[in-house]
Amino acid sequence: MFKAVINADILKDSIEAISTLVDEAKLKLSKDGISINAVDPANVAMISFGLHPDAFESYECTDGEIGLNLETLVDILSMTERSDKIEIELDPEEHNLLLKMGGLAYTLSLIDLAAMRKEPKVPSLELPAKVTLKGSDLRLAIKAAEKVSDHLALGVDGSTFFMEAESDTNRVRFQLTKDELISLDASGPARSLFSLDYLSDMSKAISKANEVTVHLGKDYPVKINFSVAGGKGKVEYLLAPRIESD
Amino acid sequence: METRCVICKGRGLCGRPFCPILAKFCAIKRASIGDSIFGASPPSVFVGRVGYPDVRLGPLVPPEIAAKDARIYDDPAQWLGKGIEDVIGLRSNLVRSNTRLNVRSPRVLSDRLLIKTQMLAMASAPVDTEVKFLKPPKMELRFDGILSPMGPSGTLKDMSITENPSVPRKVDYLVSDKDVLAANATTELYESDISVYHINRLLSVGLLGRKKDRRLVPTRWAITATDDIVGKELIARVKDHSVLDEIRLFSTQRFGNRFEILLLPRPFSFELIEIWMPRSVWVGEGTWVGADREGYGGKRTYSLLAGGYYAARLGVVEYLENIKRQASIFIVREILPDYWAPLGVWVIREAVRDAMRQEPKRFETADAALNDVATRIRTPLRRWKKEAKLIHDFKFQKTLASF
Numbered sequence: 001m002f003k004a005v006i007n008a009d010i011l012k013d014s015i016e017a018i019s020t021l022v023d024e025a026k027l028k029l030s031k032d033g034i035s036i037n038a039v040d041p042a043n044v045a046m047i048s049f050g051l052h053p054d055a056f057e058s059y060e061c062t063d064g065e066i067g068l069n070l071e072t073l074v075d076i077l078s079m080t081e082r083s084d085k086i087e088i089e090l091d092p093e094e095h096n097l098l099l100k101m102g103g104l105a106y107t108l109s110l111i112d113l114a115a116m117r118k119e120p121k122v123p124s125l126e127l128p129a130k131v132t133l134k135g136s137d138l139r140l141a142i143k144a145a146e147k148v149s150d151h152l153a154l155g156v157d158g159s160t161f162f163m164e165a166e167s168d169t170n171r172v173r174f175q176l177t178k179d180e181l182i183s184l185d186a187s188g189p190a191r192s193l194f195s196l197d198y199l200s201d202m203s204k205a206i207s208k209a210n211e212v213t214v215h216l217g218k219d220y221p222v223k224i225n226f227s228v229a230g231g232k233g234k235v236e237y238l239l240a241p242r243i244e245s246d
Numbered sequence: 247m248e249t250r251c252v253i254c255k256g257r258g259l260c261g262r263p264f265c266p267i268l269a270k271f272c273a274i275k276r277a278s279i280g281d282s283i284f285g286a287s288p289p290s291v292f293v294g295r296v297g298y299p300d301v302r303l304g305p306l307v308p309p310e311i312a313a314k315d316a317r318i319y320d321d322p323a324q325w326l327g328k329g330i331e332d333v334i335g336l337r338s339n340l341v342r343s344n345t346r347l348n349v350r351s352p353r354v355l356s357d358r359l360l361i362k363t364q365m366l367a368m369a370s371a372p373v374d375t376e377v378k379f380l381k382p383p384k385m386e387l388r389f390d391g392i393l394s395p396m397g398p399s400g401t402l403k404d405m406s407i408t409e410n411p412s413v414p415r416k417v418d419y420l421v422s423d424k425d426v427l428a429a430n431a432t433t434e435l436y437e438s439d440i441s442v443y444h445i446n447r448l449l450s451v452g453l454l455g456r457k458k459d460r461r462l463v464p465t466r467w468a469i470t471a472t473d474d475i476v477g478k479e480l481i482a483r484v485k486d487h488s489v490l491d492e493i494r495l496f497s498t499q500r501f502g503n504r505f506e507i508l509l510l511p512r513p514f515s516f517e518l519i520e521i522w523m524p525r526s527v528w529v530g531e532g533t534w535v536g537a538d539r540e541g542y543g544g545k546r547t548y549s550l551l552a553g554g555y556y557a558a559r560l561g562v563v564e565y566l567e568n569i570k571r572q573a574s575i576f577i578v579r580e581i582l583p584d585y586w587a588p589l590g591v592w593v594i595r596e597a598v599r600d601a602m603r604q605e606p607k608r609f610e611t612a613d614a615a616l617n618d619v620a621t622r623i624r625t626p627l628r629r630w631k632k633e634a635k636l637i638h639d640f641k642f643q644k645t646l647a648s649f
């Protein structure tokens with residue numbers, strides 16, 4: 001059983017953070033909220049998402065799991081105003097999710113769970129550097145890198161967090177010292193290279209967050225954490241690095 | 247044509263193995279046409295794009311050619327073993343006749359010549375056809391990057407089909423279905439083993455799609471539309487298959503087009519690098535390198551490599567759907583000076599299909615495969631390696647599974 005009311009902007013922001021990586025996802029429903037673990041088809045980027053019941057106006061739920069086409073959902077949500085309230089109800093008999101917003105009532109058919117990819121195993125990572133900065137600063141670094149390259153390096157050197165990107169002819173560097181950051185905590189230097197294909201997609205959701213925590217290592221995946229829905233939802237992105245060996 | 251041709255007059259100063267201008271005349275000599283012709287259309291129809299939305303269309307007929315010999319005039323799959331000059335020779339004997347119509351005319355179907363052209367387009371085998379012209383066709387031969395070469399053309403006065411065309415049941419069924427979308431009809435025809443060439447004819451003469459949407463589609467647009475629609479459908483299916491478990495390399499060379507096709511064990515993506523060598527068609531003295539690609543999510547804008555991109559993609563995804571695997575596809579197409587006349591986009595489609603029929607070489611690493619490719623591509627690797635983004639991703643982008 002699942003029946004809830006939520007503000008359109010919260011649902012929109014949440015779903016968009018996920019749909020930039022995957023077209024469809026398994027949603028775990030429980031009395032503690034909704035959670036999603038999904039990996040992109042190339043197994044390069046992963047998202048872990050959780051939304052607390054407090055993010056909803058009302059929330060009634062028993063344990064369950066449903067498969068949802070996120071592309072369709074994003075499309076439907078584009079019909080709403082950010083201030084709209086959305087009523088969501090699960091119809092398990094018909095394998096449908098019912099969405100009511102304003103005068104509109106949508107019936108969204110669920111994806112058969114058996115036909116979906118298995119949930120990814122979340123790798124356990126020991127990342128030596130942890131930096132907290134404004135989401136808009138990270139977005140700026142990513143946008144600057146897009147102007148010159150297809151990938152960028154993120155790292156920590158002493159008490160400085162930096163981004164570097166270069167092409168054959170051009171390069172760009174962006175850096176923030178410890179006192180320009182919200183916090184920096186590193187047990188050693190860190191530097192890894194990442195594809196902008198993924199980071200650019202993630203940066204839209206990142207830019208809306210006041211605080212973003214970035215965990216980095218040396219040629220290791222990056223972990224990016226931030227909250228949505230006024231702290232009642234959590235997003236964690238994990239992105240595998242590029243390692244250029246020759 | 248370069249100004250130098252005036253001085254050279256066919257002596258070969260440009261370095262091409264044949265003089266394109268001379269070859270044009272050789273081919274033309276064979277055709278002598280009065281104000282009416284009789285022959286078996288392969289079948290073949292053409293819809294022009296000049297003047298859109300008022301376009302020219304009509305049947306192509308090789309004069310005096312009997313039904314049993316006619317098919318080869320419009321059957322690219324059979325042209326693979328031939329030389330460029332053979333194809334030009336065949337095509338120059340194909341006489342094009344046309345009438346001018348608005349692209350919306352298939353909705354009302356009042357034009358007699360359109361209905362007859364449509365009957366021809368539906369046929370799967372040569373159809374005896376008589377064509378009468380207002381005046382004898384002009385001697386000319388036209389080349390194009392997308393279209394096959396075409397011979398003389400004249401304005402249609404009347405045409406008659408002197409036998410009952412044989413129409414595959416599925417074609418008849420989908421042409422009569424006026425509620426199905428053209429894209430869905432296209433996929434369904436392809437499923438039923440109707441060739442992309444036949445689908446292309448149907449699409450261009452306005453025989454597919456919902457009644458109110460039916461219209462004439464210039465042949466060159468219809469060719470790429472067919473490749474794209476069928477390609478997209480196959481890609482969607484291929485993505486449901488498991489990932490290929492090894493690196494495979496396929497090669498071929500046809501009509502001065504070298505193809506090296508690498509399949510990498512990764513989820514679907516596609517990349518095509520085109521290298522036009524000096525003195526190949528369209529380029530002067532320099533080498534031109536271009537590349538285009540799409541990731542797992544597909545392509546949103548028209549390819550800068552034009553119709554060739556979609557034709558090449560189709561040939562490889564057909565193979566992947568056959569072996570029920572998905573892979574990252576990386577193609578290098580090098581165009582040699584031997585490709586002195588543009589023959590049309592079928593060269594790419596059929597050459598890629600031909601490559602995929604060969605026994606592949608297998609490699610342990612992407613680098614080993616790339617080095618092997620470089621032994622057959624004449625342009626040095628350093629000139630095009632940077633464009634090979636997909637290979638770089640394959641080599642350098644780690645997956646989360648490795649941590």
